[in-house]
Amino acid sequence: MAEQNMVSMLWRDKEARKWGICVLLFVALTSLVLYRIFHTEKLPPPGAKRAVICQKCGKLQVLRIVDPETPKARCAYCGGRVGMAWKCGHCGYEYYIVNFKFDARNLSTMERLRKVESLRRCPNCGEIKDVRPMSVNEVEDELKRRGE
Numbered sequence: 422m423a424e425q426n427m428v429s430m431l432w433r434d435k436e437a438r439k440w441g442i443c444v445l446l447f448v449a450l451t452s453l454v455l456y457r458i459f460h461t462e463k464l465p466p467p468g469a470k471r472a473v474i475c476q477k478c479g480k481l482q483v484l485r486i487v488d489p490e491t492p493k494a495r496c497a498y499c500g501g502r503v504g505m506a507w508k509c510g511h512c513g514y515e516y517y518i519v520n521f522k523f524d525a526r527n528l529s530t531m532e533r534l535r536k537v538e539s540l541r542r543c544p545n546c547g548e549i550k551d552v553r554p555m556s557v558n559e560v561e562d563e564l565k566r567r568g569e
């Protein structure tokens with residue numbers, strides 16, 4: 422009888438051990454998965470790639486910028502402030518625009534339009550209509566073509 426009790430106790434013990442191992446494995450796996458999710462979400466650098474031009478040295482480049490409206494980003498070459506890269510379709514000039522924000526409260530629709538047009542105007546030839554922001558792909562291709 423005593424032997425039978427021992428066996429049953431051991432069996433119960435083994436079962437308890439198995440459960441213990443299962444729970445431990447489950448906890449370990451869950452924390453590993455959570456850790457991975459948490460870390461992979463934190464891994465990519467913040468912000469989005471933007472095509473920019475340095476206000477100081479005029480270098481065309483692609484930077485990761487968190488807020489495109491208030492670029493705190495600095496030029497990778499000289500450390501100067503950057504602006505969004507724009508290109509004139511009329512003369513091919515590449516230039517930067519720092520900010521499109523302006524106080525429009527007391528402006529009529531026409532005045533607002535004119536203000537936006539004056540902000541995007543090509544500084545080289547004065548073109549207003551045929552100007553556009555440069556895409557990241559376009560700048561990356563252009564830099565590759567120039568061997569930079």
Ligand SMILES: [Zn+2]
Nearest residue numbers: 475478496499
């Ligand atoms: Zn620069």
Ligand SMILES: [Zn+2]
Nearest residue numbers: 509512543546
């Ligand atoms: Zn132009």
